[in-house]
Amino acid sequence: MELTEAIILSVLAASTPLLLAATGELVAERSGVLNLGVEGMMIVGAACGFGGAWLTGSIIIGALCGMFAGVLMSLLFAAMALGLAVNQVATGLALTIFGVGLSGLIGARFVGERITPAPHLHIPYVSDIPLIGRVLFGEDGFVYLSLALVVAVWWFLYRMRAGLILRACGDNHVSAHALGYPVLKIRMYAVMFGGACAGLAGAYLPLAYTPFFIPGMTAGRGWIALALTVFASWLPGRLVIGAYLFGAVTILQLHAQGAGIGIPSQFMSSLPYLATVIVLVLLSRARTGGSTAPAALGTVFVPDR
């Protein structure tokens, strides 16, 4: 029982940054923009988030700094990929390389410092119920925020007119433009939202997960978030399942090793990725209508007037 609870708590913590970053990327991709710079925005968010929290002593200010840094990074991307219509793939990759370097520069001052991590929720009595108490009512705020964010994004995309317009831009930017919608402006907002989420996801690492900053501490989580949006076939609900599945496989393989279950660790480390491939195959087989990707994803749009 105790072990089950411990495993679930670890899974929640491991999945949260993936879910946050993937939610932001999902919105950006739904508007038709493929931003491969998630890793770069995350790591800059981690550096600025830690910096903010360390200087002010406030986790919330740290989280805001991380989000703000992510937005600034995404604006750089927007200026290139939307404003100047540069190839999105190249710009996104460059943003990641740039972000890794920049975060090292920003974070150099904070290396070796430590902060008090984000507090865990504690409701008297309720949080003390075995298993469900700790799991449902005893996590740090980021965990609940990430889930609320997914619900909000779902509501926005499928229940609000603005969400419908955003999806229209992602599926057919020419038609959306012809109908008079400012495609580039809408895409810029979507990219900025993606940046804020990636920045927050990055900030989660030094603020709650491992409360210190080290260059390169995102260690590829941005790329996993990118894979998750594909895994989820651009649907917010599946994103939650995917993120927790990824987190669960990662944590369970560590526990399996500790328990001495004789499966090669290299194989188990690759399990989450194997799971992605299998799900992708299943999804594409189950559908007859072809790809579920936004039709205009990754294409450059230049308004003709």
Added chain:
Amino acid sequence: MNRNLLGAAAALLIAGSLTSSAVAADKLKVGFIYLGPVGDLGWTYQHELARQALVKELGDKIETTFLENVPEGPDAERAVEQLVRAGNKLIFTTSFGYMDPTLKVAKKYPNVHFEHCSGYKRDNNMATYSARWYQGRYIQGEIAAKMSKAGVLGYIGSFPIPEVVSGINATMIGAQTINPNIKVKIIWVNSWFDPGKEADAAKALLDQGADIIMQHTDSPAAMQIASERGKLAFGQDSEMIKFGPKSQLTSILDTWAPYYIERVKAELDGTWKSGDVWGGLETKMFEMAPYTNMPDDVKKMAEGTQAAITAGKLHPFKCPVVGQDGKEVECKGGDHLEDSQILGMNFYVKGIDDKLPGK
């Protein structure tokens, strides 16, 4: 065009990571290639500390340059060559994966001297150096066995390579001298550096009943988790007491400074010669951080063991070494295992229940 953009970005990064001090014509130029950022608080950080000590000691006679974040593999060759072209006469390449690139450049420039860390290929102008960390692991094993209430140690491994495996074995041999029934749980994270995953591994080990955390990965994440849970742990490469003031028992500290100073002095005197140095406590190639968070008798024991190893009276791999299969390992080095057996170690010793990956 896309490729140009990427290339430009990469060039910018490389240019940005190049730092150099003021130029003087007759000073000896010494170059360093680092794997990680200088602020990684582990492996690269310790090399950087040694470089700073070198500058402090011989700063009036030398000028140093370093390139950080240089990936292992073919790219490293360009970085090494860049240092040669910039006029560096002695170049330290500080990671195992720089072995072949360094050798290639060394063959091209016979008048430049190279020092490669932790590899096994050498040339007339390319020396190698490394440290006998397993000595420190043996001491840690003894301490761990004394301090563990559960009798279960948690070990976070990076990759199942001989250096890491010999560390696990030395730990267990040391621990068994105190508690013959000691158990170890091993988790491989298949990465040198992933703070999140290292933290998750530490949590998993503690959740499964281990009460001492040992690691062969580079970040202080595991130490921080141990601290959070009020458990004990050992640091790695670097002083990590800041992340676990009430948790760190000791830490193996890479201290490259004496070696770097000695080699640069030799270069200045014109007496530099290629060779292989595999130093341990006896040559201060590494040190043990202060023994903290343990009772005096344990501390005394650890200091005693350290003194015995330093004096050459105790060898962690003294024969007989019994493998997992219960058979004695051939004793090639007289009364202890030969260096080559330690450098190529690919078996677990008796008492480890786990299976070595790939075996």
